Amino acid sequence: MTIPFADLYAQYLSIKSEIDTAIETTIKNSAYIGGEVVKNFENAFADYIGIEHVIACANGTDSIEILLKAFGIKEGDEVIVPAISWISTSEAVSAVGATPVFVDIEKDFFTIDVNLIEQAITKKTKAIIPVHLYGHPADIPVIMKIASKNNLIVIEDCAQSHGAKINGQIVGTFGHASSFSFYPGKNLGAYGDAGCMATNDAAIAETVRMIANHGQKGKHNHLMEGRNSRLDGLHAAVLLAKLPHLEKWTEARIKNASSYHNLLQKSDIELPLIKDNYRHVFHLYVVRVADRKSIQKKLSSAGIETAIHYPTALPFLPCYAEKKNSHSDFPVAYLYQDKILSLPMFPEMSNEQIEYVSKSLLS
Ligand SMILES: Cc1ncc(COP(=O)(O)O)c(C=O)c1O
Numbered sequence: 001m002t003i004p005f006a007d008l009y010a011q012y013l014s015i016k017s018e019i020d021t022a023i024e025t026t027i028k029n030s031a032y033i034g035g036e037v038v039k040n041f042e043n044a045f046a047d048y049i050g051i052e053h054v055i056a057c058a059n060g061t062d063s064i065e066i067l068l069k070a071f072g073i074k075e076g077d078e079v080i081v082p083a084i085s086w087i088s089t090s091e092a093v094s095a096v097g098a099t100p101v102f103v104d105i106e107k108d109f110f111t112i113d114v115n116l117i118e119q120a121i122t123k124k125t126k127a128i129i130p131v132h133l134y135g136h137p138a139d140i141p142v143i144m145k146i147a148s149k150n151n152l153i154v155i156e157d158c159a160q161s162h163g164a165k166i167n168g169q170i171v172g173t174f175g176h177a178s179s180f181s182f183y184p185g186k187n188l189g190a191y192g193d194a195g196c197m198a199t200n201d202a203a204i205a206e207t208v209r210m211i212a213n214h215g216q217k218g219k220h221n222h223l224m225e226g227r228n229s230r231l232d233g234l235h236a237a238v239l240l241a242k243l244p245h246l247e248k249w250t251e252a253r254i255k256n257a258s259s260y261h262n263l264l265q266k267s268d269i270e271l272p273l274i275k276d277n278y279r280h281v282f283h284l285y286v287v288r289v290a291d292r293k294s295i296q297k298k299l300s301s302a303g304i305e306t307a308i309h310y311p312t313a314l315p316f317l318p319c320y321a322e323k324k325n326s327h328s329d330f331p332v333a334y335l336y337q338d339k340i341l342s343l344p345m346f347p348e349m350s351n352e353q354i355e356y357v358s359k360s361l362l363s
Helices: 008-014 016-028 036-049 060-070 088-095 114-120 140-150 202-212 233-264 292-301 318-323 331-337 351-362
Strands: 053-057 078-082 099-103 125-128 153-157 177-181 195-199 285-288 340-343
Touching: 008 016, 016 233, 036 053, 036 195, 036 233, 053 060, 053 202, 060 088, 060 153, 060 177, 060 195, 060 202, 078 088, 088 099, 099 114, 114 140, 125 140, 140 153, 195 202, 233 285, 233 351, 292 340, 292 351
Parallel strands: 078 099, 078 125, 125 153, 153 177
Antiparallel strands: 053 195, 177 195, 285 340
């Protein structure tokens, strides 16, 4: 048996006629940039998360950067980010000229440790970007309290957490604004790069819409210099066709995670945990193992593809070497970067595939 890390083709086949029609219609209408289909997707996604404004853009990295710009974050400012994330979270901060300030993650939950945030706040701190990593929400209610006390903006990075919830409230609706990626492998993925920004703040919504489309408010009315970060019509059509299936796919991910849990719980592999009243949407199923290299090799020989998210925590990447970050400043991220292993996880996985991965892991 061979088991891919994710199987995007299986997902396409499961809704082939809907996708084919969506693509064909977009081509028939030559609706390649902007237009009805993008608007329709923005409205449908806004309804899904229950927010006033969704503004589509080219990808989930741009969306963080554009939001930071819209909130006026610039050179000389500091923005707090977690020590483990995909680099976009910190890269976007540097891209607007500000400085990312890393904070270690929570033991067991991989998200920013809220107990360490206040000590990282300085006079220069302007914002916090919590990441709902792997699909498990960060402790955003506490983060909002800290932000309010210290007058900080919160931009939620929801790239890995479409549909995740705390006490029934969906992530992306807690902060001042939120950022989503629709990269193909995400829980809701386009057929190329895509992303969006979401907010209940009408003024921020208007500003980010302008920035993402050359600073225009209406055609040729450039109120500022912006950039080209638009969602292509074809991607919007794919996303609009996929959105009605997202909940079913999310439930399938949760069920797969529960099967892994039942099969692996008696081993010494450290399994992902879920906080009470949190909905973890299992974008990734990340375990911790002592001897990762040999386990990955064993799984690879059994035809099982695995991945590491991420092999080096952000503070220790070469691009941040000048900060001279010490391992002892980020002990959890440092400990976990050598232990984390992402197992195959996708909604279309069969019980047989999960059993095979688990059996191979335990052999
Ligand atoms: C946590 C996180 N933030 C931001 C991004 C950036 O999204 P994109 O690849 O669409 O630019 C990603 C994508 O991998 C991500 O995982």
